[in-house]
Amino acid sequence: xxxxxxxxRRVARVSLVVRATADAVPKPKKPQQxxxxxxxxxxxxxxxxxxxxxxxxPQMFRSACAELGRLLxxxxxxxxxxxxxxxxxxxxxxxxxxxxxxxxxxIKVVPIxxxxxxxxxxxxxxxxxxxxxxxxxxxxPKTLQATAYLNKLPAKVSPDDxxxxxxxxxxxxxxxxxxxxxxxxxxxxAENIRVVAVVVAPPALKKLADRFPGLKVYTAMIDExxxxxxxxxxxxxxxxxxxxxxx
Ligand code: URA
Numbered sequence: 001x002x003x004x005x006x007x008x009r010r011v012a013r014v015s016l017v018v019r020a021t022a023d024a025v026p027k028p029k030k031p032q033q034x035x036x037x038x039x040x041x042x043x044x045x046x047x048x049x050x051x052x053x054x055x056x057x058p059q060m061f062r063s064a065c066a067e068l069g070r071l072l073x074x075x076x077x078x079x080x081x082x083x084x085x086x087x088x089x090x091x092x093x094x095x096x097x098x099x100x101x102x103x104x105x106x107i108k109v110v111p112i113x114x115x116x117x118x119x120x121x122x123x124x125x126x127x128x129x130x131x132x133x134x135x136x137x138x139x140x141p142k143t144l145q146a147t148a149y150l151n152k153l154p155a156k157v158s159p160d161d162x163x164x165x166x167x168x169x170x171x172x173x174x175x176x177x178x179x180x181x182x183x184x185x186x187x188x189x190a191e192n193i194r195v196v197a198v199v200v201a202p203p204a205l206k207k208l209a210d211r212f213p214g215l216k217v218y219t220a221m222i223d224e225x226x227x228x229x230x231x232x233x234x235x236x237x238x239x240x241x242x243x244x245x246x247x
Contacts, residue, residue, distance in 0.1 A: 024078065025079045032213045032214060033209070034205075034208060034209040034216070035216045035217065036217045036222065037075070037216065037217070037218050037219070038218075038219050038221055038222060039071070039072070039218070041071065044068065045220070047064045047065075047067050047068040047071070048068065048198065048199075048220040048221055050064040051064050051065060051068065051236045052234065052236045054237070056242075058244060061242045062121075062243045062244075065115070065119055065168065065198065065239070065243060066118055066121035068119070068198055068220055069118070069119035069121065069123065069166060069196060070122035070123070070125065070126055072119075072218045072219070072220065073120075073122075073123050073126045073127070073164065073166075073196055073218075074126050075218055076164060076194045076196050076218040077107065077126070077127060077194075080107070080162060080164075080194060081101055081102075081127065083099050083101055084101075085097065085099055086099075101128045103128075103129050105129075105162070106129035106130050106131045107127055107129070107130050107131075107162050107163070107164050108130075108131050108133055108154070108161055108162065108164070109123055109130050109133070109163075109164045109165075109166065110133050110134075110135055110153070110164070110165045110183075111132065111134055111165075111166050112136070112165065112166065112167040112175060112176070112179060113134060113135065113150065114240040114243070114244065115167070115168045115169070115239035115243055116167045116168065117166075118239075119166040119167075119168055120132070120166050133152045133153050133154060134152045135148065135150060135152065135179055135182075136148065136149050137149070137178070139174070139230065141229070144230045146174045146178060151182070153182060153183060153186060154186070155186065156186060157183060157186040157187040157188040159187060159192070160192065161188055161192060162192050162193075163183055163188060163193045163194070164195075165179055165193065165195045165196070166195075166196045166197070167179075167195070168197055168199070168239040169197065169198065169200075169239050170197045170199075170201065170205070170208075170217070170219075171203065171204055171226045172201075172204060172226060172230055173203055173204030173207035173208055176204065177208065177211060180193060180195075180208075180212055180215070189214070190212035190213070190215045193212070193215055193216075194215075194216045194218065195208075195215065195216070195218070196219075197217065197218070198219065198220050198221075199219065199222075199223050199232050199235055199236060200217060200219045200221075200222055200223070200232075201222070201223050201226045201232045202226075203226050204226075205217070223235055
């Protein structure tokens with residue numbers, strides 16, 4: 001009948017919408033494999049282009065980086081933020097089913113100083129509940145070895161604790177591997193850790209994939225190479241220096 005054909009069309013349209021929503025959560029090809037996801041979004045490409053340009057001044061660099069961090073964090077927590085189901089009273093005297101972020105399970109965000117801080121600037125506007133644990137590393141320019149000068153990670157970590165680490169540039173992977181190893185040695189699990197970075201390169205990705213299957217990395221771009229000084233090419237230069245105008 002005409003009515004049942006119309007209802008079948010409605011069902012088909014609805015199931016298309018549902019499928020599109022489910023697809024928005026990226027999955028690795030095999031369950032125990034690291035996922036690297038570069039969301040194909042024009043705004044992400046736009047802010048990355050500003051960061052790459054050598055003519056972008058520090059103030060603009062910082063705000064582009066913060067904006068990119070906001071978009072990448074939004075993607076990274078899509079299937080990560082713990083939620084609770086409640087009911088809320090609307091101004092019309094009606095009751096609506098509601099999903100809210102769980103205030104008892106704040107995401108533990110870990111900015112790697114200096115530049116990771118800029119990526120997190122807008123995180124408080126993306127996630128209603130979060131705790132911040134700063135870590136700071138310096139890289140020896142000759143050996144490219146990273147050494148910690150600040151570590152505010154919690155002494156004890158439960159395997160269920162959710163971590164979001166921000167570091168704009170994953171080049172050789174030396175620093176990020178140390179931070180994740182530290183979280184895991186305190187009791188954390190790689191599957192409960194997400195990394196947000198602006199640009200990543202194959203050496204870092206290989207190290208992370210070998211050591212931490214189950215990890216998820218969200219980035220604007222995978223670049224091709226790292227030069228002998230540890231810079232990503234084409235990259236965007238030294239993210240910390242550019243964000244803070246350090247000569
Ligand atoms: N850190 C940076 O700031 N830039 C790079 O290209 C690599 C590491």
